[in-house]
Amino acid sequence: MDHHQSHNPSSSNHQHQSAHKRERNDNWRSSSVKKLSKPNHYQNPSESAARQIPVTSHTLSTRREHFEKDFPLYKQPVEIGCFSLDSERRFYNDNRQMRYYVEPDRNPNFDLRDGYRDRYRKRDDGVKEKLDHMLHWILANRLKLQPSAPSTRLLHADFVTWRGHLTKLLTTPYETREGWLLAVTRFRGTFYISEVETEAARREQENRTERHEEMMYWGYKFEQYTCTDDTHSLPDPSGVVNTNEAFCTVVQTRLADHKLLFSGEVDCRDKDPDAPPPPSCYVELKTSAEICTPKQRSNFHRFKLLKWWAQSFLPGVPRVVAGFRDEEGVVVSVETFHVSKISSLIRNEHNCWKPTVCMNFCCDFLTFVKHVAVEDDPDVVYLFSWDPRRDVTYSIHRNSHYSFLRHWYIKEMTSEGDPDHH
Ligand code: A3P
Ligand code: MG
Numbered sequence: 001m002d003h004h005q006s007h008n009p010s011s012s013n014h015q016h017q018s019a020h021k022r023e024r025n026d027n028w029r030s031s032s033v034k035k036l037s038k039p040n041h042y043q044n045p046s047e048s049a050a051r052q053i054p055v056t057s058h059t060l061s062t063r064r065e066h067f068e069k070d071f072p073l074y075k076q077p078v079e080i081g082c083f084s085l086d087s088e089r090r091f092y093n094d095n096r097q098m099r100y101y102v103e104p105d106r107n108p109n110f111d112l113r114d115g116y117r118d119r120y121r122k123r124d125d126g127v128k129e130k131l132d133h134m135l136h137w138i139l140a141n142r143l144k145l146q147p148s149a150p151s152t153r154l155l156h157a158d159f160v161t162w163r164g165h166l167t168k169l170l171t172t173p174y175e176t177r178e179g180w181l182l183a184v185t186r187f188r189g190t191f192y193i194s195e196v197e198t199e200a201a202r203r204e205q206e207n208r209t210e211r212h213e214e215m216m217y218w219g220y221k222f223e224q225y226t227c228t229d230d231t232h233s234l235p236d237p238s239g240v241v242n243t244n245e246a247f248c249t250v251v252q253t254r255l256a257d258h259k260l261l262f263s264g265e266v267d268c269r270d271k272d273p274d275a276p277p278p279p280s281c282y283v284e285l286k287t288s289a290e291i292c293t294p295k296q297r298s299n300f301h302r303f304k305l306l307k308w309w310a311q312s313f314l315p316g317v318p319r320v321v322a323g324f325r326d327e328e329g330v331v332v333s334v335e336t337f338h339v340s341k342i343s344s345l346i347r348n349e350h351n352c353w354k355p356t357v358c359m360n361f362c363c364d365f366l367t368f369v370k371h372v373a374v375e376d377d378p379d380v381v382y383l384f385s386w387d388p389r390r391d392v393t394y395s396i397h398r399n400s401h402y403s404f405l406r407h408w409y410i411k412e413m414t415s416e417g418d419p420d421h422h
Contacts, residue, residue: 059391060368064173067360074359077253077316079278080144083137083263085246089123091133093140097247099227100271101283101321102235104334110225112218112287112329114237120217121242125205130194130404134160134263137250139412145261154188156259157252159366161193163264163314168195169365170310170358172386179387183402185380186373188413193369194404196383215329217241222287222323222331227268249279251315255359258366264315279316284308290324290332301346306353309342313355365392378405 084097104110138145138155145155168180181196197205220241228235250263267285275281288304291297308320318339323331337345346352365384372394373382381402386392397403 058368058372059393060365061391062172062361062386064354064357067173067357067364068354069356069360071356072256072359072363073254075254077251077279077314079249080252080261081137081141081250082266082278083133083248083250085133085244085248087121087242087244089127089244091136093137095247097245098266099223099229099247099268100231101268101285102226102228102271104226104323104331107333108225108323108331110222110237110323110331112221112323112325112331113214115221115241116214116217119238119240121240121244122217123243128197131160131162131192132406133248134162134250135406135409137263139409141250155190155261157190157261158259158370159191159193160261162195163262163311165193165195166260166262166314166362167307167310169362170314171306171353172365173357173361174306174353176388179385179390181386182384183404184369184373184382184384185378185403185405186376186382187378187405187410189376191366191369191373192405196402218325218329219285219287222325223267223285225331226285226321226323228271231271231273249282249315251279253316255366256363258363258370262314264311266315266317280318282315282317282319284312284317284320285323286320287323287325287331290326298349301349302352305337305342305346306358308337309339309355310358312339368392378410379403 081093082095082098084092084094086092086097138160145157165182168175168182172180179198179200181198183194183196185192185194220243221237224239224241225235225237246265248263249266250261253260266279266282268283269275269278270281270283272281286308288300289296291300308322312318312320320337320339322335322337324333324335325331343355369382369384372384377398379399381397381400381404382394383397383402384392384394
């Protein structure tokens with residue numbers, strides 16, 4: 001049917017399925033979801049007893065073997081818009097923060113420590129932005145999203161979220177260290193997914209070593225060495241690194257029967273004006289420790305390439321440019337990874353990750369969410385929780401501190417322009 005539209009992780013590794021098989025998505029209940037026999041009563045300690053909602057709980061397994069199925073349909077992601085965040089983290093509905101990739105020397109000796117003390121403005125990671133920038137983008141682009149019936153305020157999407165949240169879902173069957181909490185609200189038929197910081201992540205953030213703090217800067221510094229603000233100049237490593245600034249793509253796609261609308265930060269694009277249109281012209285930049293031993297190579301394949309693949313495959317970014325750095329933060333070599341070839345690169349790794357497991361888990365999780373989050377109410381949050389080696393569980397919270405859809409968004413999406421209200 002639409003074979004040409006399916007977005008395969010590797011041209012050789014994954015067989016295209018028949019349209020009939022790909023469209024099937026009713027097996028979540030039989031394989032990975034367990035029904036518990038006794039009802040569970042969930043209560044957030046900070047909420048009053050009156051808000052306690054008794055539910056019969058289901059859990060979702062994250063065991064790899066459940067997801068070793070045919071690769072699900074994943075449509076080629078289409079960019080439907082973009083936005084920019086400036087040096088003060090202000091939102092603009094345009095591409096003013098777009099940067100252009102300038103291919104570096106293969107052995108560039110970039111000093112990633114340069115400027116850490118005196119030319120670094122770090123984004124305040126204590127400010128939790130939740131989905132706010134995406135909500136702003138949606139309001140600014142309503143006509144694009146509701147072309148046939150703008151007055152209904154319905155989005156042509158089952159899920160609205162950040163690409164980074166989906167990356168976490170894709171890597172869950174292989175994650176052994178960090179769990180997650182995802183808040184879901186169903187509003188006007190669309191499921192909004194926004195991450196909640198776990199207690200463990202908060203502790204880790206508070207107890208970062210000075211070395212770790214500095215190493216977080218290195219990735220941004222590498223971007224400064226390889227990007228320009230316009231197509232005709234060279235990178236300027238003498239400037240300030242300001243991590244408030246961002247250019248984000250907004251893409252639409254479909255995973256099996258789930259219509260997705262998500263946004264992700266894009267590092268830069270090919271500066272050739274004849275390059276293919278977004279997202280195919282985008283380039284993801286990464287840094288990683290240089291690889292000196294077979295053990296290091298194996299770890300790079302098993303852990304790093306999984307994260308890199310998941311992050312770029314989702315929005316259809318085809319290239320990852322990696323700067324390999326030594327212990328002193330000097331980039332000693334640069335290598336390009338084609339996202340479509342990553343899964344064949346890791347094929348010789350024993351017991352390694354598989355793209356199909358990642359995509360099937362994500363797909364089954366979204367199906368699970370659709371079954372669990374039945375109440376369409378911006379004040380209700382279904383909090384999905386996962387810890388390594390455990391199943392996914394959930395709890396329900398009404399009018400709690402987990403609510404994340406903003407009043408200005410709810411107001412705009414319900415009343416104004418709605419024929420019922422005029
Ligand atoms: P690297 O990717 O080179 O590690 P991204 O690659 O996703 O665009 O992120 C850009 C940079 O942000 C990273 O560069 C890293 O420096 C920093 N960063 C992002 N997420 C991080 C995390 N969870 N912990 C530490 N640093 C992070
Ligand atoms: Mg990057």
